[in-house]
Amino acid sequence: MKNILLIHTGGTIAMQEDEKTGEVKPGTKNPLVDYMKAIPNTNIVTTELFHLPSPHITPIHMLQIKNYIETYIKAYNCDGVVITHGTDTLEETAFFLDLTLSLSIPVVLTGAMRSTNELGSDGLYNLLSAIKVATSDKARNMGVLVVMNDEIHTAENVTKTHTSNIATFQSPQYGPIGIVNKGGVFFHHKPVLNKPLHVARLNKSVLLLKAFAGMDDTLLQAIDQNRLDGLVIEALGQGNLPPMLLPCLKDLLNKGVPIVLVSRCFNGIVQDIYGYEGGGRQLKELGMIFSNGLNGQKARLKLMIALETTADRNKLDEIFSV
Ligand SMILES: NC(=O)C[C@H](N)C(=O)O
Numbered sequence: 001m002k003n004i005l006l007i008h009t010g011g012t013i014a015m016q017e018d019e020k021t022g023e024v025k026p027g028t029k030n031p032l033v034d035y036m037k038a039i040p041n042t043n044i045v046t047t048e049l050f051h052l053p054s055p056h057i058t059p060i061h062m063l064q065i066k067n068y069i070e071t072y073i074k075a076y077n078c079d080g081v082v083i084t085h086g087t088d089t090l091e092e093t094a095f096f097l098d099l100t101l102s103l104s105i106p107v108v109l110t111g112a113m114r115s116t117n118e119l120g121s122d123g124l125y126n127l128l129s130a131i132k133v134a135t136s137d138k139a140r141n142m143g144v145l146v147v148m149n150d151e152i153h154t155a156e157n158v159t160k161t162h163t164s165n166i167a168t169f170q171s172p173q174y175g176p177i178g179i180v181n182k183g184g185v186f187f188h189h190k191p192v193l194n195k196p197l198h199v200a201r202l203n204k205s206v207l208l209l210k211a212f213a214g215m216d217d218t219l220l221q222a223i224d225q226n227r228l229d230g231l232v233i234e235a236l237g238q239g240n241l242p243p244m245l246l247p248c249l250k251d252l253l254n255k256g257v258p259i260v261l262v263s264r265c266f267n268g269i270v271q272d273i274y275g276y277e278g279g280g281r282q283l284k285e286l287g288m289i290f291s292n293g294l295n296g297q298k299a300r301l302k303l304m305i306a307l308e309t310t311a312d313r314n315k316l317d318e319i320f321s322v
Contacts, residue, residue, distance in 0.1 A: 001041055001042070002042050002043070002080065002135040003043050003045065003076055003077055003078045003080075004042055004043070004044045004045070004078065004079065004080050004081070004131060004134050005045050005069070005072055005073055005076055005080075005081045005082070006044050006045065006046045006047070006081075006082045006083075006084075007046075007047055007049050007065065007068065007081065007082070007084070008030050008032065008046070008048045008049065008083075008084045009049055009051075009052060009054075009061070009065065009084060009093075010026060010050050010052035010053060010054065010056075010057075010084075010085070010086055011052075011054050011085050011086025011088075011111050011112070012086060012087065012112045012113060012123070013032065013084045013085075013110070013111045013112035013115075013116070013123040013126070013127070014026060014030035014031070014032060014051060014084065014116070014123075015115040015116065016031065016117045017115050017117055019117075024118075026051055026052075030048055031116045032116065032124065032127060033046055033048060039131060042131060042135055044131070045076050045078075047068075049064070049068055052086070053088075054085055054086025054089040054093075054111075055088050055089065057086065057089050057093060059096065059202050059301065059304060061093075062092070062093050062096040062097070063096075063199060063201075063202055065093065065097065066097055066100050066199075069103075069107070070101070073105065078105060079106075079134075079135065080105050080108070080134030080139070081103075081105065081106070081107045081108065081134060082108050082109075082110065082130045082131055083097075083108070083110075084109075084110055084111060084123075084127060084130075085109050085110070085111050086111060087111040087148075087160055087169070089297075090109055090160070090169075091155070091158055091159050091160060091169075091297070092297050092301055094109045094144050094145075094146050094155035094158065095144075095156060095298045095301060096301050096305070097109075097155065098144035099196065099197050099199075099301070099302060100196060101144065101196065102196040104140050104141050106134045106135075106140060106142065107144045107145065108130045108133050108134045108139070108146070108147050109130070109144065109145070109146050109147070109155070110126045110127055110129070110147050110148055111126065112126055113164060113165065113166045114166065120166075122148075122166045126147065126148050126149070129147050129148075129150065130147040132180050132184070132185055133147050133152060133180050133185050136184075138185055138187055139152075139185065139187075142154075143155060143156070143193050143194065145177075146158045148166075148169045149166050149169065150179055150181050151169070151176040151178075151179055151180075152178035152179060152185070152187070153169055153170075153171045153176050153177065154171065154174075154177055154191045156191070156192075156194065156294075156298070157172070157173070157174050158170070158171050159171070159172065159266070159295055161266075173266075173268070173293065174189070177189040177190070177191055192322075194322065195322070197302075197305050197309070198309055199305045199308055201308065202304060202305075202308065203308070204229040204230060204303075204304050204307040204308060205227050205228055205229050206228075206232065206303050206304045206307065207223065207228060207230075207231055207232070207300075208231075208232045208233075208234070208296045208297065208299075208300045209231065209232070209233050209234070210234040210264055211233060211234060211235050211236050211245075211264060213236075214242060214244075215241075215242045215244065215245060216242070216244040216245065217244065217247070217248035220249070225252060225255070228252070228257055229257065230258045230259075230260070230303045230304070230307055231252065231257060231259045231260070232260045232261075232300045233260070233261055233262070233296075234262055234296040235261045235262065235264065235270060235283075236264060237263065237265060238263065238268070238271050238274065238280055239261050239263060239270030239271060239272065239280040239283065240274050240276075240278055240279050240280055240283070241278045242278055243277040243278040245278070246278060246282075246286075249286070253286055253288070256311070258289060258307070258313070258316055259287075259289065260289045260290075260291050260299050260302075260316075260320060261283060261288050261290050261291065262291045262294055262295060264296075268293070269290075269291075269292055269293045270290045270291065272284035272290065289316055289317055290320070292320060292322065299320075302319065302320070303316075
């Protein structure tokens with residue numbers, strides 16, 4: 001018998017379609033809550049921590065989920081944790097937990113692209129798959145996992161790639177690390193695990209900007225730079241920026257605001273290769289931190305969490321090198 005803690009947070013997996021208007025929205029109750037009581041050899045303790053569409057989820061909610069897990073896995077002597085979540089920000093909550101939890105038991109997030117009463121609804125199936133993975137000993141010490149559409153992905157690499165397709169979750173450069181189907185749970189890769197970061201509160205203001213051709217400093221001048229604790233920029237290609245941004249970015253760096261660079265390309269890592277004005281070599285020399293393959297939204301969470309414990313440039317470099 002395995003003890004699973006099942007935490008519902010909302011999302012399409014907990015929503016219903018209005019047959020008249022076609023609108024999909026949360027009802028008064030998550031219809032999956034009662035359904036999950038009878039799975040063989042599994043004792044499921046269910047809680048509905050939130051009933052939110054995932055665009056309403058904030059890092060504070062993510063911290064609440066982490067704290068809830070840490071408190072209740074001990075109380076219920078849990079063998080695994082499953083979290084249902086809206087897909088729009090699922091990868092962010094998964095990565096937040098991956099960065100901050102230090103657990104050997106499986107922690108698995110899942111969601112759905114079609115609500116509970118729609119034809120071809122994928123929620124219940126994904127939830128059953130997630131529970132299968134969470135009860136598998138093979139999923140121990142694998143970091144936080146995302147299970148959708150028969151595939152098992154790492155929180156670090158997975159991203160939502162399609163607005164509506166049920167195969168939306170992909171790990172662009174590395175692929176899934178395993179599959180789950182009627183035959184069981186199979187892993188074909190091992191993840192590189194993160195060293196857990198400590199987080200007790202979240203008070204830092206970290207913004208994310210996406211670079212584009214011809215970008216100037218209009219957006220950066222529009223923000224209150226004195227309230228900015230950190231900045232992540234989805235740069236061009238291997239980590240290059242339009243030169244018109246440079247004076248403003250130099251000012252921020254001089255004020256001690258760390259700037260983390262990721263790429264707006266969804267494959268590859270940023271590197272200090274190009275030597276022209278605004279090229280990666282110059283950005284590195286100016287003191288920007290080059291992140292190792294994370295997307296913008298995940299790098300932002302990582303910087304937010306890291307800044308709660310350190311502003312030391314060398315430590316930030318080290319944190320972003322893995
Ligand atoms: N498929 C989904 O769950 C999308 C929904 N908008 C959400 O993230 O809550």
